Amino acid sequence: MSPAPSPARRTGRPRSPEADRAILEATRAALVELGWGKLTMGDVAARAGVAKTTLYRRWASKNELVVDAVAALFDEQLELPDLGSLQADIEGVVLRFAALLERPETKTALMAVVAESTRDDALRERIRDAIVDRQKRLVLLGRERAQARGELPYEEDPSAAARTADLIFDVIAGAVVHRTLVSAERVDPEWARGFAALLLGGLRA
Amino acid sequence: MSPAPSPARRTGRPRSPEADRAILEATRAALVELGWGKLTMGDVAARAGVAKTTLYRRWASKNELVVDAVAALFDEQLELPDLGSLQADIEGVVLRFAALLERPETKTALMAVVAESTRDDALRERIRDAIVDRQKRLVLLGRERAQARGELPYEEDPSAAARTADLIFDVIAGAVVHRTLVSAERVDPEWARGFAALLLGGLRA
DNA sequence: GCTCTTACGCTACGAGCCGTAGCGTAACTG
DNA sequence: CAGTTACGCTACGGCTCGTAGCGTAAGAGC
Numbered sequence: 125m126s127p128a129p130s131p132a133r134r135t136g137r138p139r140s141p142e143a144d145r146a147i148l149e150a151t152r153a154a155l156v157e158l159g160w161g162k163l164t165m166g167d168v169a170a171r172a173g174v175a176k177t178t179l180y181r182r183w184a185s186k187n188e189l190v191v192d193a194v195a196a197l198f199d200e201q202l203e204l205p206d207l208g209s210l211q212a213d214i215e216g217v218v219l220r221f222a223a224l225l226e227r228p229e230t231k232t233a234l235m236a237v238v239a240e241s242t243r244d245d246a247l248r249e250r251i252r253d254a255i256v257d258r259q260k261r262l263v264l265l266g267r268e269r270a271q272a273r274g275e276l277p278y279e280e281d282p283s284a285a286a287r288t289a290d291l292i293f294d295v296i297a298g299a300v301v302h303r304t305l306v307s308a309e310r311v312d313p314e315w316a317r318g319f320a321a322l323l324l325g326g327l328r329a
Numbered sequence: 330m331s332p333a334p335s336p337a338r339r340t341g342r343p344r345s346p347e348a349d350r351a352i353l354e355a356t357r358a359a360l361v362e363l364g365w366g367k368l369t370m371g372d373v374a375a376r377a378g379v380a381k382t383t384l385y386r387r388w389a390s391k392n393e394l395v396v397d398a399v400a401a402l403f404d405e406q407l408e409l410p411d412l413g414s415l416q417a418d419i420e421g422v423v424l425r426f427a428a429l430l431e432r433p434e435t436k437t438a439l440m441a442v443v444a445e446s447t448r449d450d451a452l453r454e455r456i457r458d459a460i461v462d463r464q465k466r467l468v469l470l471g472r473e474r475a476q477a478r479g480e481l482p483y484e485e486d487p488s489a490a491a492r493t494a495d496l497i498f499d500v501i502a503g504a505v506v507h508r509t510l511v512s513a514e515r516v517d518p519e520w521a522r523g524f525a526a527l528l529l530g531g532l533r534a
Numbered sequence: 535g536c537t538c539t540t541a542c543g544c545t546a547c548g549a550g551c552c553g554t555a556g557c558g559t560a561a562c563t564g
Numbered sequence: 565c566a567g568t569t570a571c572g573c574t575a576c577g578g579c580t581c582g583t584a585g586c587g588t589a590a591g592a593g594c
Binding site: 340341342343344345348379380381382383386 | 567568569570571572573
């Protein structure tokens with residue numbers, strides 16, 4: 125997730141890491157105020173106190189810039205403390221993920237880049253590395269803990285286990301995203317409880 | 330879902346319904362070829378054999394145009410034949426929804442307008458009326474059938490029943506969308522079976 | 535120190551799209 | 565027939581894009 129696709133360089137003036145941070149921060153701020161559609165490269169550059177050309181030297185397109193700007197937020201917020209039971213762990217990750225999605229810059233940006241990624245394989249790859257795969261780790265971690273607690277059986281067939289993990293991941297992330305962005309309703313603790321109970325019931329069957 | 334926000338008019342030259350159809354069809358075609366980002370109003374007008382001004386007389390923005398263009402596809406494809414069991418019904422609706430999302434014009438457009446709707450309440454309302462609420466009916470229908478078959482209990486508290494229906498809806502639609510667009514993997518019959526089994530297990534618990 | 539190399543800020547530019555205005559013409563109503 | 569509205573066409577100012585060219589700033593290597 126280095127912010128720039130910089131070629132191997134070892135001589136000459138180094139790129140300013142301060143500019144990197146300023147640009148990404150300006151991108152997030154602009155997303156909140158303007159939304160995806162009205163966000164312009166020139167505006168981001170102005171907010172960051174940076175020339176437009178500097179911006180283009182690092183990111184080839186608005187899409188990639190926004191992916192990187194948002195990816196940092198996921199790293200901050202996504203952890204999975206052990207809450208003692210699988211039910212509690214699921215509720216916890218749901219609430220954390222929902223809190224992230226309720227931030228205006230996150231929801232707008234995430235959906236916009238996902239939309240663009242349906243036509244751009246490189247962008248999808250970038251999203252996968254920067255965001256999706258990191259979330260998926262949480263599913264694997266949660267399962268391991270649940271198995272250690274005896275709440276879930278150990279699956280023998282590793283490919284079946286991987287399919288199950290993918291399924292769980294799509295169900296959790298998909299439900300939270302859909303609830304938040306499409307149904308446009310809050311993910312509150314009550315909803316998280318109901319969802320976790322539903323999922324847990326399915327997992328035990 | 331009348332294609333245009335036309336004021337009550339009764340005199341003068343009527344709007345050409347042929348132009349309406351041509352514009353919506355051209356919009357879908359352009360989405361497939363160009364994607365959301367590069368889709369321009371001028372291009373759509375040219376494809377439809379219509380003046381750009383005619384287009385603006387009916388739709389105020391690209392967003393609304395695309396919502397209407399895509400909404401028609403949902404009406405075509407979304408039905409819920411009685412397949413004899415709740416498991417089969419869930420699998421059926423999942424596969425139908427997935428087939429819809431795999432069409433290039435649908436997935437790109439749907440995500441793009443959802444992204445825009447995070448900043449535009451009117452657009453969200455339009456999406457809700459044109460797309461989301463229609464899908465939700467399928468959930469209610471499926472539950473009624475399952476209750477009639479004795480597969481699900483009748484819930485007494487109507488508000489709790491509504492919350493459950495909303496939850497199921499977000500889980501089903503969210504999982505399919507996430508699998509298709511974020512994880513970028515196919516929803517095949519095997520996945521549908523696994524998902525339906527998971528959901529069914531949760532519903533019975 | 536000095537030179538080499540790269541990043542930076544600034545300005546300017548052609549290109550494309552936006553959304554609207556103005557016009558003359560076409561179609562339908564009473 | 566007059567009145568009203570839709571249509572196609574052209575033209576326009578305004579904005580954003582992405583790039584090029586310049587002089588300057590900041591490290592790397594000798």
